[in-house]
Amino acid sequence: MSNQSLNAFMPIIVMMVLAAALYGAALLVAHLLSPSKPGGNKDLPYECGEEPVGSAWSMFNVRFYVVGLIFIIFDVESVLMFPVASIFKKMNEMGEGTYILIIFLSFISVLLEGIAYCWKKGDLDWVKSYKRSVDS
């Protein structure tokens, strides 16, 4: 953890450029080497040999969305916890260990409360939340 110049971020940009270059080069070489005879049934999406029925873009189950929502909350919580975690050791060496432990644990306890709630209400179940609604 020392001062860094902005140049330390160069590799990120370099790797981004290289990723694009690798993709472009691979596609270019493939374009030069590979045959291209479009048409016929090979342009149809694979459906176990049958003629494909309709478009695949249909309405999807809501459970993926629920997982996404829960994930985002946890993601934001962990992002907030990272800076505190990174100075945990330093504070502990300064003798403030108990103080930061209480702060840290109270934050985590709220997180635990959230997961306990979702667990109890069945939002973490993949199948049950759907089945329960049909049964009732």
Next chain:
Amino acid sequence: MENTIAGYFLEFEPLQYLVQNSSAFFGFDTTALIGFLIFFIFGIVFLGFLATVGGFGTIAERKISADLQARIGPNRVGPYGAFQLIADGIKMLSKEDIMPRSADKFLYYLAPFLSLFGVVCTIAVIPFSGDFIMADLNVGVFYALAISSIVGVGIFLGGYASNSKWSLLGGMRGAAQIISYEIPVTLCIMMIVVLAGGISFGTIIDQQAGMPWNWYIFHNPFTFIGFFIFFISNLAETNRAPFDLPEAESELVSGYHTEYTGIRFGLFALAEYIEIFVVNGIAVSLFLGGYHLPFDFLEGTIPGNLLQFGTFFIKTCVLYYVVIWIRWTFPRLRVDHLMSLCWKYLTPIAIFNLVGVAIWMVCFDGQSMFDLLFSGSSHSGGGH
């Protein structure tokens, strides 16, 4: 330029000479420019190295699976089939690139790129050795965690753009799985951050120097559990068996890359195999002492760095072997089991570990189990 590979190489005599002369010639300070060139060269070197490792990963996969099933495996191309990856590469390059008529063309082209992009960008912070790290960023681990989440978008788009039902199911599952298993991974990393007191890879690895009992996996019982949580979650993050739901052959044909042929399928596969190496490298750096040898030997010089690099590589390859071993040993999970494993087992255990490590830090002043056991009671402050 400190803490980067360019900073390391710019200290050498010939390069300083080059910087001075070129600065005099062009009339401005060319340190950044030369640094950029060094980054570029080493970016290509690392990327080429990892692509080769990924290629050998496919052979290793087949050889090891053959071994486990008492077969011989590929043995025609080169000695022990070692050049199979070249044959595979040529085959993929020369196959026709088919796109379904009803596909979303733009997203169809973009999806393998995003998948590759997320993996390749993480290479920038992977600590291959003390000085062979492209940049030891202050937020290194966090950056690796963040940028690799783009892979999930790539997999989802690969499934969506094909306009095939199998692909779409695989893509949706893949995205849901990847974001879910990111939570235990994040919590395990945070556990290590609490212990190490820093987010950069350099800080974390330097605290694990020396003998294997200084490694964080043996620091306390919580980190020991944490390593396995991290490893299991990483299997799911990289869509490896037993978590290969997005590409489950027996139910989804081939998952999100059902419709991909030729080189674009190859790029998806390459991204996956590189990602396995990358996440195992991160696991090695966080828990298994990273590149450190048990002794300081030629530290800072190029041979010493190569030695450290070898250490890192061997540790990572051992984990790579375990990943492949698991794939050919365990049956695949069902999709609801997958989700309940993540949210009901791994995440609560990871939170428990995090709390345990925080309390351990305060009670035992951050000393490891072995310090407490073997160096007597003289060091153990506070707590008990």
Next chain:
Amino acid sequence: MFSDILFLSASALIIGSCVLMMWTKNLMHSCIYLLGVLIGVAGLYLTLGADFVAATQVMVYVGGVVILMLFAIMLTGGKDFQSKTQKILGLLPLMGSKYTFMWGTATAMVFGFCQIYFFRHLFTSLELNETTSNQYAPTVEKLGELLITDHVVAFEISSVLLLGALVGAAIIARPRKERPAFLEPVDDHHHDDHEEDHH
């Protein structure tokens, strides 16, 4: 030098993706262009030396929000549904057409330049000197110190806020007990994602 290049490429990415995001009629493409915008914003944070905020931007927005949006679009079924809406909107004058966005962009730009013109003295006083743009202190530790000293209450309350958000999200997304008549279970076998349990 590098910060200039970074700034220029990031802003080019933002503006280009923004324009494309507005231009395209495909919701999915729009979402992907949004991904470009968000990565560009992370690049802008980097030019300011805020590495942790940049990584957070990528982690939360790219890894979380964009995927959530993609899932939300999949709730509507993606492309087909979307083109119908455009037709209905297209009946109204200047709604849902390229011209709306063109006029909107032009207006925004005019207003933006007016603002820059009127507040130009603020910009000149904010000269970025060399030291700030070349070196920066580690931000994570400073953030952590601030979070547990000055802003400790805000830090703790934010966790409660997030708990509220989690509970709210779970309640909204939960299937209702009384389902409307047109969503009876008979229908569900067809609309569901084919991987269902039939027990």
